[in-house]
Amino acid sequence: MDYQDSLEFAQHKDQIDSLKDFRDQFHIPELNGKASIYFTGNSLGLQPKTTAKYVNEELEGWATLGVEGHFHSNKRPWFEYHKFSKETLSKIMGANPSEVVSMNSLTTNLHLLLISFYRPTKERYKIIMEAGAFPSDQYAVESQIKLHGFDYEDALIEVHPKEGKNTLDIDDINSAIDEAGDSLALVLFGAVQYYTGQFFPIKEITEATHKVGAIAGFDLAHAAGNVPLSLHDDEVDFAAWCTYKYLNSGPGGISGIFVHDKHGLNPDTPRLAGWWGHDESSRFKMEKGFKPMPGADGWQTSNVNIMSSAINLAALEIFDKAGMEALRKKSIELTGFLEFLLKKLEGIRIITPENPAERGCQLSLEAKKNGKAAFNQLTEAGVVADWREPNAIRVAPVPLYNTFSEVYRFYDILKQAVPNE
Incomplete structure (x- = not known):
C-alpha cells in the first residue's frame, strides 16, 4: 500500500x-x-461500553432469582453459560464449537492441558519452546517436567534466533524438532511472541511436530483476536488463551481452551476431572464415576465464573459484528x-x-x-x-x-x- x-x-x-x-x-x-493514545491492547484491551449492561443483567438475575438463575434466567441460564461463547470463539480460533470452551485462567488451563498432553516416557520426554517465552509458560513447563521426575535442563530445549537476529526462522524450529526426534514429547510455542511480536507459522510447526510423533500445543495469549487462526485445519492438538488482551474482557478475564476433536471426542484422553466436565445430563445425580462431556467441555473442572464470562460475552458480541x-x-x-x-x-x-x-x-x-x-x-x-x-x-x-x-x-x-x- x-x-x-x-x-x-x-x-x-x-x-x-x-x-x-x-x-x-x-x-x-x-x-x-x-x-490517551492507547496502544497497549496487547497487554490489556479497552472496556466495551456494553460491559456494564451484561454484568448488571447477571447481578439482577442473582438478586431476583438467587440459585434459580442457574436454570430460569430470562436471558442466559448459568448452567449453560459456557455454551454462549462457543460460536464466536470457534470463528476466532478457526475451530469447531465442540473444540473450544471458556474457563479458568490461562496458566491454570495450560497446566490442565499439559497434564493431558505431556505424557513423558523414559525415551520420549523433551519439550521444545521458543527462547524467551513468556514467564508463565516457562514456569508451567518447568514444574510439569519436574512433576514427572525429569531434569529440567535436560528435558527443555529452547530455540534461539540465529546470530544477529531477533526472531526465529522456520528452519530454526524445524531443525530443533528434527534433532530432538524420538526424544520429543511436546512442542509448546506462544503463537505470537510477547516480546518481539513475531507470529509463528502454526501449521508448519504442527506438521513438523507430528512428523516425529510429538504433540503440538500453543499459547494464544497474544494471538487470540489479533491474528487469523485455523486451529482445527492445522491439526493443532491443544491451545489456551487469555481474553484480557485483544479480546477486551477485563483484567484477569476468563481464559479458554482448544482441544482438537481427535482428542476431545475420545473419552479415554487423560485429564484432571471436575464436576463441570462431567456429563451434564447426569451431573446433578452426584454419582461416582467420571463421564466426560464430549469435546473441550470435558476439561472443565468447576462451574462457570458468570461475571467474568458476562464481560467476555459483551466483548465477543463486538467481534461477531466486526468479523x-x-x-x-x-x-x-x-x-x-x-x-x-x-x-x-x-x-x-x-x-x-x-x-x-x-x-x-x-x-x-x-x-x-x-x-x-x-x-x-x-x-x-x-x-x-x-x-x-x-x-x-x-x-x-x-x-x-x-x-x-x-x-x-x-x-x-x-x-x-x-x-x-
Whole structure:
C-alpha cells in the first residue's frame, strides 16, 4: 500500500475506514485530561461500553432469582453459560464449537492441558519452546517436567534466533524438532511472541511436530483476536488463551481452551476431572464415576465464573459484528502505516518481522539510546504504550478502537523523543 507522511493522509484513512464506528463502542482512558493514545491492547484491551449492561443483567438475575438463575434466567441460564461463547470463539480460533470452551485462567488451563498432553516416557520426554517465552509458560513447563521426575535442563530445549537476529526462522524450529526426534514429547510455542511480536507459522510447526510423533500445543495469549487462526485445519492438538488482551474482557478475564476433536471426542484422553466436565445430563445425580462431556467441555473442572464470562460475552458480541477478516485487513494497514512512519526515525529499530503474515498488531521498538527516557516522554505526552526490559517499547494499534490519526500523532511525539542523529 502507498502510505504518505501526513496527518491529512491519516485523517482520510479514518474517514473511509469501514470499522471506524467501533471505536465509539469502547471507553478510552484519559491522560492529562485528554483521550490517551492507547496502544497497549496487547497487554490489556479497552472496556466495551456494553460491559456494564451484561454484568448488571447477571447481578439482577442473582438478586431476583438467587440459585434459580442457574436454570430460569430470562436471558442466559448459568448452567449453560459456557455454551454462549462457543460460536464466536470457534470463528476466532478457526475451530469447531465442540473444540473450544471458556474457563479458568490461562496458566491454570495450560497446566490442565499439559497434564493431558505431556505424557513423558523414559525415551520420549523433551519439550521444545521458543527462547524467551513468556514467564508463565516457562514456569508451567518447568514444574510439569519436574512433576514427572525429569531434569529440567535436560528435558527443555529452547530455540534461539540465529546470530544477529531477533526472531526465529522456520528452519530454526524445524531443525530443533528434527534433532530432538524420538526424544520429543511436546512442542509448546506462544503463537505470537510477547516480546518481539513475531507470529509463528502454526501449521508448519504442527506438521513438523507430528512428523516425529510429538504433540503440538500453543499459547494464544497474544494471538487470540489479533491474528487469523485455523486451529482445527492445522491439526493443532491443544491451545489456551487469555481474553484480557485483544479480546477486551477485563483484567484477569476468563481464559479458554482448544482441544482438537481427535482428542476431545475420545473419552479415554487423560485429564484432571471436575464436576463441570462431567456429563451434564447426569451431573446433578452426584454419582461416582467420571463421564466426560464430549469435546473441550470435558476439561472443565468447576462451574462457570458468570461475571467474568458476562464481560467476555459483551466483548465477543463486538467481534461477531466486526468479523476477523475485516479486523485483520485493517490491522495490516494500521500496523503497516506505523512501520512506514517509524522507518523514518534513525534512532529507532523495529525488531518485529517486516512481513505482515509474520506479525499481528504489535510492533516492538528498540531505541538506539535512551530508550526508557523516550518511553517516559511518550507517557507524558499522553501515549499509553508498554516498556519491557531490557530495551523494548511495545506498541499495538488495535483495529477495533485505534485510528490512523493516532498512529500519526504517536509518530510525531516519538520523533521529538528520539530525534534523528
